[in-house]
Amino acid sequence: MTPRRRPLKTLIRCVVAVIAFVAPVTAAQQAGKPTPPRRVTTDHLQIATYASHDAVAPGEPFSIVFDIRPRERMHVYAPGADGYRIITVALARNPVLVTQPLQYPASEIYFFEPLNERVPVFQKPFRLTQPLAVSAAPAQRDAVAALDAVTIKGTLEYQACDDRICFAPTSVPVSYTIRIRPPDAARAGGA
Amino acid sequence: MRRIIIGLAIAAAAAVGAHAQQPRTIITEVRAAIAAKDFAKGEALAEADRAARGVTSELIEAMSWLARGTYAAGQLDEAARFSADTYELAVDALKTRRMEDDRNLEIGLGAAIEVEALVRAARGDRSSAVYFLQREIEKYGNSSVHKRLQKNLNLLTLEGQPAPALDAGEHLGPAVPALEDLEGNVVLLFFWAHWCPDCKTQAPVIDALLQKYRAQGLRVVAPTQRFGYIVRGTNADPDAELRHIAKVRDQSYPFLRDEAIPVGEANHLRYGVSTTPTLALVDRQGIVRLYRPGNMTEADLDAAIRKLL
Numbered sequence: 362m363t364p365r366r367r368p369l370k371t372l373i374r375c376v377v378a379v380i381a382f383v384a385p386v387t388a389a390q391q392a393g394k395p396t397p398p399r400r401v402t403t404d405h406l407q408i409a410t411y412a413s414h415d416a417v418a419p420g421e422p423f424s425i426v427f428d429i430r431p432r433e434r435m436h437v438y439a440p441g442a443d444g445y446r447i448i449t450v451a452l453a454r455n456p457v458l459v460t461q462p463l464q465y466p467a468s469e470i471y472f473f474e475p476l477n478e479r480v481p482v483f484q485k486p487f488r489l490t491q492p493l494a495v496s497a498a499p500a501q502r503d504a505v506a507a508l509d510a511v512t513i514k515g516t517l518e519y520q521a522c523d524d525r526i527c528f529a530p531t532s533v534p535v536s537y538t539i540r541i542r543p544p545d546a547a548r549a550g551g552a
Numbered sequence: 553m554r555r556i557i558i559g560l561a562i563a564a565a566a567a568v569g570a571h572a573q574q575p576r577t578i579i580t581e582v583r584a585a586i587a588a589k590d591f592a593k594g595e596a597l598a599e600a601d602r603a604a605r606g607v608t609s610e611l612i613e614a615m616s617w618l619a620r621g622t623y624a625a626g627q628l629d630e631a632a633r634f635s636a637d638t639y640e641l642a643v644d645a646l647k648t649r650r651m652e653d654d655r656n657l658e659i660g661l662g663a664a665i666e667v668e669a670l671v672r673a674a675r676g677d678r679s680s681a682v683y684f685l686q687r688e689i690e691k692y693g694n695s696s697v698h699k700r701l702q703k704n705l706n707l708l709t710l711e712g713q714p715a716p717a718l719d720a721g722e723h724l725g726p727a728v729p730a731l732e733d734l735e736g737n738v739v740l741l742f743f744w745a746h747w748c749p750d751c752k753t754q755a756p757v758i759d760a761l762l763q764k765y766r767a768q769g770l771r772v773v774a775p776t777q778r779f780g781y782i783v784r785g786t787n788a789d790p791d792a793e794l795r796h797i798a799k800v801r802d803q804s805y806p807f808l809r810d811e812a813i814p815v816g817e818a819n820h821l822r823y824g825v826s827t828t829p830t831l832a833l834v835d836r837q838g839i840v841r842l843y844r845p846g847n848m849t850e851a852d853l854d855a856a857i858r859k860l861l
Contacts, residue, residue, distance in 0.1 A: 400633055401629065401633070402629075402632040402633040402637075403632070404672055404677065404680050404684070407636060432636070443783060443784050444747060444783050444784065445785065446747065446781060446785045447784075447785050449785075473749055475752075476749055476753065478749065520747070522749070522750070525750065525846045525847060526750055526827045526829075526845060526846045526847075527745065527747075527748045527750050527827065527828050528680065528826060529779070529820075529826045529827070529828070530779050530781075
């Protein structure tokens with residue numbers, strides 16, 4: 362009997378080894394990778410935007426990222442710049458999405474000598490991060506379950522000036538489609 | 553007849569031979585892709601060349617062809633991206649190379665600036681296009697691209713053209729006069745925005761010149777428009793924003809209380825104004841003689857007005 366069991370044991374070991382090798386890869390694939398960046402060039406900014414995950418489970422946090430490089434001499438207004446249009450992300454309302462406040466990096470002060478004004482601005486490369494999750498709330502469970510993917514639409518809103526002139530407020534439309542994975546019991550319930 | 557056929561055959565062979573001898577470069581390859589309207593292939597070729605050989609002047613020119621090709625195909629977003637990328641590479645290359653010694657670099661930079669200006673104008677942002685060209689001419693005015701930039705500036709500015717009619721709809725202050733009714737006067741159009749710090753710094757200059765030359769026939773019309781928000785970027789309904797515009801006028805532009813302020817997008821569209829301040833000076837015959845995005849010094853604006861009075 363023993364000799365006949367050895368091939369079975371070997372087979373089981375092989376299967377376990379294959380699962381051990383493949384499982385993390387599959388999990389990583391399921392966890393999602395960033396969406397390909399979309400590059401947008403305006404008169405004032407060079408923008409690369411993407412979603413941190415191309416697939417998420419309900420409740421799993423992810424984010425929309427804007428890597429922004431102001432063009433030569435340009436600045437845009439940062440939180441605290443009273444009287445100016447502060448750069449922001451406006452997402453279209455979507456009941457299956459849970460949003461957190463937009464995350465800004467530290468700004469710097471721009472001194473506008475003619476008016477003796479000190480204004481917080483971004484004038485070097487910076488990143489805006491919009492945290493999101495697909496709702497895991499019981500009220501949205503059926504709506505989310507019916508979806509294979511969710512499309513997030515919105516605009517990046519800002520107003521730019523350089524050292525001599527100001528440009529009209531600008532709105533850059535953006536859109537991302539994220540696949541929805543089945544709920545992950547270990548992670549669900551957060552959002 | 554036989555001689556003609558033999559002659560044609562020789563000519564054709566010579567032409568094919570000449571074509572075959574034309575060296576294949578990244579420029580010719582990218583241009584071939586553009587000719588086939590395959591911009592993705594052109595971009596992939598340029599990226600592969602960059603990975604293999606780094607940023608060469610030939611690559612910069614090839615990228616500029618992608619900017620030109622996408623612009624010609626009406627793909628403005630792509631044209632903006634390619635022209636900005638080309639421009640950055642060219643400016644970086646100029647740190648170690650002289651444009652005068654490098655025809656590819658000169659072509660690449662000139663085309664990148666040209667396409668960027670054309671894209672801005674095609675999007676209706678004439679003042680932004682003109683401003684961009686003016687600043688590039690400041691930088692490269694002594695170089696071999698100057699003529700090319702100046703030609704584009706001449707094409708895009710409103711100078712020398714009849715002044716577009718003013719929209720006389722909604723306004724603050726006195727009614728907006730028709731430009732025909734102002735013929736015989738010199739008219740300074742001052743495009744401004746309630747949130748615009750540079751406009752506030754231009755205000756004392758215009759005030760002083762209006763006082764100085766009003767008796768000689770200078771008139772000021774100051775078009776503005778709504779942007780959908782007021783202080784701290786708070787969204788505002790049209791009435792609230794109009795009240796805010798009037799408040800800003802009273803605080804920062806008191807001399808405009810007695811001048812016509814058309815409020816609306818139409819004038820900005822007609823004059824292609826997407827930057828503030830923008831100044832336009834119309835002569836006594838109704839021709840635009842100066843179209844200037846950005847502030848002017850009192851001396852410069854004074855001289856421009858005096859020429860027309």
